[in-house]
Structures are given as structure tokens and as C-alpha cells.
Amino acid sequence: MPKVKKKRVGFVIDMTPLVDITFLLLTFFMFTAKFKSEAEAEQKFFIERPLASADTSKLPEQDLAIVKIAFADSTKQDTSYYYEMTNEGDWTAVKSGMEGLTPEQVESAQLQVSIETLESLIKRTYRVNPKTSMAIDADRSIRFKWVSDAMDVLSDNKFTKFNYVTKKR
Amino acid sequence: MAGGGSLGGGGSKKRGKSSKRKPKKRVGFVLDMTPLVDITFLLLTFFMFTTTMATPQVMEMKIPPERDVEVEVKESQLLSILIDDKGDVYYYNAQEPAEPIDMKDVRKLAIQENLNQLNELIIVLKVSENVEYGQVVQVLDELNLAEAGIMDEIVNNRGNASFERKRKFTIADFTDDDREKLAEFNGPVEGEE
Numbered sequence: 079m080p081k082v083k084k085k086r087v088g089f090v091i092d093m094t095p096l097v098d099i100t101f102l103l104l105t106f107f108m109f110t111a112k113f114k115s116e117a118e119a120e121q122k123f124f125i126e127r128p129l130a131s132a133d134t135s136k137l138p139e140q141d142l143a144i145v146k147i148a149f150a151d152s153t154k155q156d157t158s159y160y161y162e163m164t165n166e167g168d169w170t171a172v173k174s175g176m177e178g179l180t181p182e183q184v185e186s187a188q189l190q191v192s193i194e195t196l197e198s199l200i201k202r203t204y205r206v207n208p209k210t211s212m213a214i215d216a217d218r219s220i221r222f223k224w225v226s227d228a229m230d231v232l233s234d235n236k237f238t239k240f241n242y243v244t245k246k247r
Numbered sequence: 248m249a250g251g252g253s254l255g256g257g258g259s260k261k262r263g264k265s266s267k268r269k270p271k272k273r274v275g276f277v278l279d280m281t282p283l284v285d286i287t288f289l290l291l292t293f294f295m296f297t298t299t300m301a302t303p304q305v306m307e308m309k310i311p312p313e314r315d316v317e318v319e320v321k322e323s324q325l326l327s328i329l330i331d332d333k334g335d336v337y338y339y340n341a342q343e344p345a346e347p348i349d350m351k352d353v354r355k356l357a358i359q360e361n362l363n364q365l366n367e368l369i370i371v372l373k374v375s376e377n378v379e380y381g382q383v384v385q386v387l388d389e390l391n392l393a394e395a396g397i398m399d400e401i402v403n404n405r406g407n408a409s410f411e412r413k414r415k416f417t418i419a420d421f422t423d424d425d426r427e428k429l430a431e432f433n434g435p436v437e438g439e440e
Binding site for chain 1 (some may be wrong): 280281283284287289290291294295298299303304305306307308309310312318372374375376377378379380381382384385387388391392394418420
């Protein structure tokens with residue numbers, strides 16, 4: 079008796095391993111994802127960090143104030159200081175006592191400042207939270223004078239230990 | 248999932264007419280996973296593109312609290328490393344004339360000089376105001392890497408495992424003297440342009 083041929087209408091692929099691996103990757107990326115801070119979302123410039131050899135130390139998450147020095151536009155003409163802090167409460171406290179800030183500036187998470195304003199912000203930061211650690215995040219092709227001025231301001235205001243933000247070479 | 252092929256394998260024995268329809272025996276079932284996979288892939292791609300893998304790292308700096316305070320040191324303990332406007336690196340000991348040095352030799356120099364005057368040598372990094380910041384960090388990085396080399400030499404080759412390293416380092420601006428020292432190097436270069 080001849081075999082009855084089964085008529086094929088469609089076929090089923092077993093997707094289980096695919097789904098397994100996809101879920102694995104998905105959970106991995108979901109847990110490692112770190113979202114941009116408010117200040118980073120606001121900022122319009124991009125900082126090309128200086129390259130340094132591999133180091134295990136990372137930026138602290140809390141009690142951190144960052145002085146950013148960057149080109150305000152892509153023409154690399156205007157350099158400016160930016161100041162931001164990770165502790166929301168401290169940052170509000172620092173800004174609330176500052177004179178000459180527009181209501182808009184008080185709301186924003188990142189301030190574009192002159193060196194004088196930067197100095198008073200740093201002074202106030204020390205008063206609000208002396209445990210704050212400082213970081214300088216500057217573009218690698220910026221003139222060193224900008225960094226050196228910021229360093230002078232920091233050392234004048236009791237922040238003699240700080241970090242340069244770098245990128246792994 | 249793929250076990251659906253063996254349906255009704257053992258049901259060959261005929262029953263009475265009363266039961267017209269034979270109840271299908273379920274061995275497995277197939278679930279359509281396509282929408283699930285669709286959404287999972289969508290989320291996966293989203294998270295893959297939004298995560299930044301290269302998190303920034305930091306380089307620690309300590310600077311003396313007082314500026315403009317004179318500290319007396321022996322000149323022979325000073326090693327000055329200069330970075331000029333163009334990012335070229337020079338060095339000199341004490342009051343000797345400056346000599347140009349390649350970026351990749353800075354580490355070797357720092358190790359050598361530090362081993363000659365253990366814990367005594369003060370490295371002064373003098374940076375021109377107009378040099379690019381990235382260049383400065385590169386030199387600082389070389390000096391940081393030199394520390395590992397120094398410790399390695401002392402612990403392994405000199406057998407002094409309990410050595411306590413005291414690092415002396417400072418960063419300063421150019422002085423007129425430094426500009427003078429570099430003038431002879433910059434002269435001919437400008438002539439070529």
C-alpha cells in the first residue's frame with residue numbers, strides 16, 4: 079500500500095530559542111541602560127573628552143558638581159563654562175541664593191556661566207554641601223587657559239581635589 | 248511546540264455509531280509567538296541604541312590649596328616638563344637648557360628621573376595657556392603611567408616591597424624664563440613656515 083502523502087499547507091518554525099535569547103538580551107540592556115540626566119538632556123553642545131589610558135575609577139553619582147567647559151557652537155569660537163550638580167536639593171539651594179538669575183535660569187538644570195558667576199556658584203556649593211566632589215569636564219581641543227582658570231577658582235574655594243572627566247583610549 | 252505531528256496515533260479502533268465524532272486527543276499546542284517576538288525585538292533595538300557603553304572615566308587631580316605661596320625647594324630636585332603652544336613637549340633639570348622630548352618618551356624620562364631621586368624629585372608641569380587641554384591630559388596620563396613603572400622597578404628589581412611612594416607633582420604656568428628657554432626652539436620653526 080502506497081504511503082499517503084501529507085499535503086503541506088504551511089510550516090511552523092520553532093521560535094523558542096530565538097525568543098529565549100532575545101529576552102535575555104532585552105533584560106540585559108534594560109538593566110544596564112542609564113538614562114540621560116536632566117542637565118544632559120538640556121545641553122546643546124557636545125564635549126569631546128580627552129583620551130586617557132584605562133582607569134577603573136568612575137564619576138560618583140551623588141554629591142557631584144560638574145564644571146563643563148565647551149564650545150558653545152560647532153564653529154569652535156565661543157568657549158563657555160557650564161555648571162551643574164547631581165543633587166537636586168543642593169542644586170536648588172545653591173541657585174536660590176544667587177543674585178542675578180532669571181526665573182528661567184533658576185529652573186534649568188544646567189547654567190551657562192561666566193567665570194565670576196562660576197566662582198560664586200562654587201562658593202555657595204561649598205557652603206551648602208562641603209562634601210561635594212568636583213569634576214572638570216572639558217573639551218579636548220579647548221585652550222588650557224580655560225581649564226587653568228577654573229582650577230584656580232576651585233583651589234581658591236577649598237576644592238583642591240577634583241577629577242578630570244576623560245574617555246578611555 | 249513541535250509535538251503536534253503525532254495526533255491521534257493510537258485511536259485506530261472503531262467505536263459504535265453513536266459517537267460520530269471522535270474527540271481529538273491533544274498532545275501539544277502551538278502558540279503564535281510572532282507578536283511577542285515583534286515587540287521584544289522592538290524593545291531590544293530601542294535599548295541597544297539608547298545605552299551608552301563607553302561611560303566616562305575620571306582622572307584625579309590634587310592641587311595645593313594655596314597659590315602664590317613660595318615654597319623653598321632644592322633646584323636639583325626639580326624636573327620641569329614644558330608644553331608649548333603647539334603641544335610640543337620639552338624638559339629640563341634644575342637650570343639646565345631645555346630639551347625637546349617625544350610624548351612617548353615622557354614616561355621613560357619620568358621613571359628614570361624618579362628612580363634617581365626617589366621620593367625627592369618634584370615634577371613641575373608647566374603648561375602654556377594656549378595649548379590644547381587634550382594634550383595636557385595626555386602628558387598627565389603618561390606621568391600617571393610612570394608611577395606604575397616606578398613601583399614595579401622598586402619592588403621587583405630592588406626588592407623593596409614595603410616602599411612607600413610619595414609623589415611630588417605640581418602644575419604651573421609658564422614663566423618668562425621658560426619662554427626664553429623655548430625661544431631657541433621656536434625660532435627656526437617659525438622661519439620654516
